[in-house]
Structures are given as C-alpha cells and as structure tokens.
Amino acid sequence: MRISLQTLRVLEPFLENPTDELSGADLQKRSRIASGTLYPILLRLESAGWFTSRWESVDPASVGRPRRRLYRLTASGLARASELFASFGRGVLA
C-alpha cells in the first residue's frame, strides 16, 4: 500500500495511544485532514488490515445523533505503523 503524508497523519494519533478508538470526526480534528482525503484513507487502511472498525454502541434516538464509526489500530497495523514511523522519523510530520 502506498503511504502518503496524509496517511501518516492519520496514523499518528493512533500511535500516541494505540488503544484509542477514533471516529472520522475525531481524526479530522486531530490530523487536520479534509474529509475528502480522510475517508478514502480510512477505508484503504481498513482494507489493508491496518485498522478495524465498529459502530459506536449507543442508541441514536437516545443520544440524539447517528452512530459514529470507530476505528482502531490492529496489532499488525500497530506494528507496521510503528515500523513506518521509525523508518521515516517522526519529525517528518512536525
């Protein structure tokens, strides 16, 4: 899979805390990536096995909003992302 700078920016918040589950809205805020770029990257990473996702466990009627899709790094995704950042150096995103 081709890794772009935007892909690294998407991965970076997950590496800060690999157990976090983040929605697309969360990632847009933290990575500052436009939605048109973010969602294809999320699908791409999930297709490649870097991410897994699930629906938020809430009742939309009770919380007054639709369910969010939550993404989380898989074990292999974490290993590959860590290796990737180690080879690139984290300064690339600074």
Add this chain to the structure above:
Amino acid sequence: MSSQRDARGRATTPDRLQPDSRSAAVARHLIRRAAQQVPAAVSARLEEEWLADLATRTGSLSRLRLALGCCWAARVIGAEHAAWGVVAAGTTSPKVLTARAPVDLSFVSGRTLALLTIACIHIAVLYSLATGLMQRTITPEPAMQVSFPTEIEVAPRAPAANNAPSHAHPRLRSPAPKVDIEPPVSAELPPPPAVAPQAADRNSVPPPPASTRVLGGPGVGFPATEDFYPAAARRLGEKGAATVQVCVDVTGQLNAAPLLAASSGSARLDEGALRLARAGSGHYRPTIEDGRAVNSCYPIRVRFELRN
C-alpha cells in the same frame, strides 16, 4: 441500534436528529447523494458514518465543507473500488472490508505523473526564457521608443515654360517625434522664393502656382510598435535605428514589399523594423500631392531604444 432502514436496506437517520437548519439539510442531501456514488457494499455504512460526523459539525460552512469532502471521497472510493474489488461483509460486521489482489488499472503512477509535470514546467520555463516571455513577466518592461521621423518635402514645381531661375527645393525635416505614431501632417505652402517677387515685379507676371507634395508616413491605427521589438534584441540590449523604404498606395496599403534602406547594425532590429512596416499596411498615410493622395514610396525610420 435503532437506525432506520430504507427500501434498499440502507441506514437512514431521522432528520429530527440533525440540527434543523437549511445548511444541515443541504449537507445531508449531498452526503446521501455522495453515498449513492460509492459501491453498494459500503454505501449504507458510509452514509451513516458521514451523517454521524456531520452531526458533530456546527456552522453552515463547516457542514457544507464536510458534505463536499464526502462527495469527493465518494469519487475516490468509487475509483479505488473499481481497481481493488473490495468486498463488504456487512455494515454491522466488525470486519467490513476484505481486499483482493490489487488490479492496477492506472496507466501512469503518481510518481510518473509528478515527473511529467516537472518536465512540463521545465519545458515551459525554458521556452519562456528562449522567447523572452520570462523577462517580460519578471522584469519591468524596458522603455522602448520607436519613432518615425517624418519627412516633409515641399517642392515648388515651376512650369517648363517658365524661364525663371530654378531654386533649390527647400527640404524640411521635422525632428524625430517622441511618440510612436504621428497624426497626419498638414503642410503649408512656403512663401515664394525671395527672387521670384523681383522677377514678377519686373515682368508683371504673377508667380507660378507651386505644387505641394507631403510625404506620407505611419497613420492612425498603425500597429503598436513595442510589439515588434525583437525579444532577443531586447535581452541583449541592442538598440538602433533602421530605415525602411515603403511603397504605399492611395489607400495607405503597401503595394510592394518594404525594403531595408539603412541597417541599424543589428539583423534582429532590421527584421523587427521590416515586420513592423509590413504589419502597418493599411495604416499608412498616403502622400498628398496637390491635395490629392498619390502612390508613392518613402522611407520611414524605426528607432529601437531601451530606456531604464
């Protein structure tokens, strides 16, 4: 999970869950339209996901930006699915997508495209440097002056029967104008030569009528002269004046190819002067002789100067 399902099995979210505003309605509409553009396997999932993210947005601009971004994302995802053949396992399954072997349908990779773009930029820059476009855009236009010294020839023509002594034809040369195109020149008849009145007094014969001849020149509508300063000559700082002989008919059009009468010392400037002379066909003032336009040939002087 009480999200509703439409007839196609897609998840729909009641509008009452969204902020009731026009921008939100437009954004929802755009997102639903975008979700229809992606493969059916992920259409319902993305629609619900995007609508959920829309619910977190506040402000009309922010919502519309998200919706437009989703439209763009739908196009990208659609194109990628065409190449990858992603299979969806269901919208509620934790493992939604499974990738098959990639099928590369693109003719050029992103790197190749970038290299081609860089090559095109280099070619454009080199072409600009070669033709002088770059200098025109980067440096201030050097002041240039192309002037046409207009010759006014007044030739008293004595009848053959008149034995009056011939007089030297006064030849008046106007100073080189500082403007590109001069307005049409009108010439006044000069007073008769000083000796003529004495002869007239002696013989009691009125002075012979003198004919006037006003040479033509560049007239109204003559091309903009700065366009004919050769770019290469301008870059090299070449300047000078070339004299071109033009033959003009009564309508102001060239009736023969202009000829270089005196070189400026630079072949580039000479060619520029000739091009200017050719381009001016139809905009010359014809020579006026006795009040009538006549065919004639006359020189024009084209001066190329660079001013800082």
